Structure formats: C-alpha cells, structure tokens
Amino acid sequence: MTKLIARRLAISVPLLFVVPFLTFVMATLAPGDPARTILGDDFTPEAYQALRAELGLDKSLFAQYADWLRGVVQGDLGTSPVTGLSVSSEILSRVGVTASLVLLTTVVATLIGVGLGVVSALRAGWLAKAVDVISLVGFSFPSFWVGLVLVAFFAVKLGWFPATGFVPIDISARAWALALALPVTALAVHAIAMVAKQTRDAMLDTLSRDYILSLRARGISERSIIFRHALRNAAIPVSTVIGLVFISLLDGTVLVESVFAMPGLGGLVVDATQRHEIPAIQGIVLTFTVVVVLINLLVDVLYGWLNPKARVS
C-alpha cells in the first residue's frame, strides 16, 4: 500500500509543475495587460515602462515563471499587482466558501446517490424510473441553470432561502446552512445523477454474480447479502465516480458561485482573469491542482482497501 501511494505521488509531482506552467503561458499570451489595467486610460510611456519593469513583465516568459516558482517554493504565492493584496491571504479568505460548497455537495451526493442507486437496484418498479428521471435532469441541465431556477422559485418567489451570499459556519451554523442550501442543491443534482447511476449499475452487476446466488440458496437474508457481501464490491467503481464528481465540482463551483454571488475561489478566478492578474490565477490553479492530486490519491487508497486485486499488483 505504501508503495502504491509512493508511486502515485511520484507520478503526480510533475503535474504540480506542468499544470501551473501551461496556465501561466496561456494567461500571459491572452490579450490584456495588467499594467494598463492599473494605470487606467491616462498615462505616459515612461510610467508604463517603469510599472512593467516593477511587475517583472519586461522579463522573458521563462524568467517570469522561474520568479513565480521561486516564490512558491518559499511559500510565497506573490501579490496582486492591482489590489496589492497577498495572493495566499486572498485564497485563504475565500477557500472556506468553496470548500463548504464542494465538500457538502460531495457528502450530499454520496449519501443520496448511493441510497437511490441501491434502492433502485433492488426494486425494479417506479423507483428505478425515478432514478432514470433524476439522471436525465441531472445530465441534461447545467448546474448554473438549475441554480437560477432555484433562486427564482425558492428565494425570490417563496423567500425561504437567501438568494445570494455566504455566512461562515463559525458565525452562524443556521445561516451557513441556509445560504448553502440552494447552491449545494444546484450542484448536487448532476452529482447525484452520476453517483446513483453508477451505484445502480454496480449493484445490479454484483447482485447477478453466482456467489450472491449461492448465498441466497443458503437462505441468507437479503439485508445481510446487500450490506455484508454486495455493497463492498459495488463500492469499487462508485468510489471512482465520487472522486470524479468531486473534481468536476471544482469547476462547477465557478459558475454557481457567480450565480449566487458567493465570495469563493471561483469568483476570484473570474475577477483575476478579467483583470489579467497572473499571480492570483496561478495561485488558484496550483491550489486546485494540489486538491485534485490529493483526491486521486485518496481514491487510490480507498480503491486498494476495497479491492484486494489492486492491492496485490
């Protein structure tokens, strides 16, 4: 197991360099100029050149990237040329919003998705159809659109939930939950669809196996067959999908945060891109890359724990 983790980490480390570098190249080559953004419309060529030199924009692409990398290794993600704030403190102040959204949605999607998937695998009738309908909705409508519909109905028309904003959990757990209810629902519809579908397929496949039949032939109760014998094997493909769901939430959250005007990392990405603030973009991309690597690692560990075949090889 330790070997598996070590090998996975070895494969992942290059990602931490490659992904930010590609982002850096694309962000730098994109039209736009932070110096112009700062100076506004009215400036002298001398002031413009001086500012570019100060920001390091006159150096070559590689030199700029090397500067950034040197900072990262020392724990410094740089400062925003526009606001003058440190990128790491900006990320820290916003990460709670995005983490709340993504983690809560993953938990909700796992509980509801696995539950629906298992139940619909066991009962053919209307519940299986209900899962089909949820899947269809989840796969057909983008989260931000679901979010807009939810806001229009539950926030604006009924007034049950706030339409926008975020309250940290340590200030008020109730307000935190109310603020998250709609955005989490918007994100969760698609996630539930993915998890439920995979769970049902995996469960049906597992339950059709002969070792399950031979348990049934021995009069073993259905509950024990499901919970003690089938679920663990069915959980193998499901854990992979939950990992994918989590990762897809990282970009799903960008639009949903802007629909609900939540001060999260998604909003920061949008602002930073519009203002051409490369250090902020880089910092967030690096953060997301680290999270993705960690999640994949977690899925691998879980996979190895569930599946002895993977553990051996």
Added chain:
Amino acid sequence: MPAEPLLTVTDLSVEFESTDRRRGRQRFRAVDGVSLRLERGETLGLVGESGSGKSTIGNAVLGLVAAQPGSRIVFDGEDITHAPPKRRRALGSRIQVVFQDPYSSLNPSRTIGQTLGEPLRATGVDRRETQSRVAEVLTKVDMAPDVASRYPSQFSGGQRQRIAIARALIRNPQLVILDEPTSALDLSVQAQILNLLIALRRDSHLAYLFISHDIDVVRFFSSRMAVLRHGKIVEQGAVDAVIERPQESYTRELLAAVPVADPREQRRRRESRASLVTDSR
C-alpha cells in the same frame, strides 16, 4: 422396504414473466410439469439445449425461483417446495450448489478462508475449528491449505472451481447441484474437475444433480439421465439405455450435436478424457 429417494420432484412448473416490447408482458413456462427422482449417492444427469430449463430446475430445488402451485419438491422426506428462509438456512448444510462461471462464483473481496469459513462461522462454529475444517476441505479438493489467506483473483478458473466445490462440501451435504461446473473450463482442466467430483462422490456418498448441455460428459459422469426440451422431460432412464437406444429424435439430435461436428475430433476428445480419467486416480 426400499429406502425413500433423496430427492423427488413431482410436476414441477416454473413460470417467468417476459417483457416483450411488441407483445407486452407475458408469462411463459420455463419448466413444465417435470418429475425427477434422485437416489442417495446417485448422479442424475440433466441434459438439454440452451434455454431448455435445466438451470431453472436446479434453482427451484435451491429455492432461488418460486415453483408454481401444484409442484412438489421433497428432500429426504421433507416437502421443501416453499421452504421459508429459516428452513433454507438449515437446509444449506444438506443441499449445496456449484455454478458454471468460476469468475463470478467467489466474492473477490474476501479471502478463500473467509469464503469457505463463512457458512461455518454463521452457524456458530468457533474460529479454531473453522480453520481446521477449511484446511481439511481444501486438501480434499487437492489444494494446499495455505491458499486460505489468498484472494480469488490469484487463482485460475480450474482452481477457483475447486474452491467453489470446497465451499459446497464444507458442511458435508447430501446433495450437490452441479450447474455446468466444467463448461467454462479447458478440456484438460474439465477432465480433472470431473475426476475430482467422481472421487468426492465415492468418498462422501454424495448425490449429484448434474446439469450439462454436453450429453457426452453426462454419459461419462452419471448413472441415470433426463433429457429436457422446452421445459419438459422427453426421455428419462439409465444413461446407457438412453444413449444406445434414444427413443426421441431430439435426443438423437443432441447426441449428434456433441460437442464438435467432426467425429474423428469427437473420438479424440473422448479418448483424451478417458485417458486423463484413468491416469489421475
């Protein structure tokens, strides 16, 4: 007074619902008025083409599918046609099954020891006793006792089938339903497993309900056989009588179809199987 048969199946019918897109839901009889008798220590071969209802008969005896009203399955003097789960759990020590597909017959996330020991542990046998009986039954099927700590993925199809046989035997059953136990295996492995089953039958006084679509294997393995077609028995009797003097054209077709068209190849296969049989024991 002659001892009563181990298993008597009388007028067994099983219906399934088929969902045909054009005709909608329809019930059809997969097994239709089948009667069978199996003596203690005897092997009854059940042959028939694919879909003729062989597995369904086995599954009805195991309680995996429900029999129609009017059907009667009597095991060792007890009517088990509609035995409730509690009764089934008790019967589990006396009626066992080995299925066809060695790759789906073992739980991949449990060690061989866990899979074999589970039925014992579930009935209150302690850990030490379980371990020694697992080792004992593994030796019976010609596997090393230390495989107990390994997982199914580490074994070949033939080895897995031996393990599935061990699981069937661990509680010393009287009847084992063998649902095409060798048809997923290579020819040489097939012969080894059949030999093993014959040796076990001799040592433990087992009765087999041996399901196969290969009349050739059934002839070699069983004393009596029943020929099944479209859920009905068309012929039943001593193996030699049925094979030497088939009364039904269907049985003749089955005989002719086995298992390759070329008679030279057929003879070669039969001889190679026979030689393996005499070699190994």
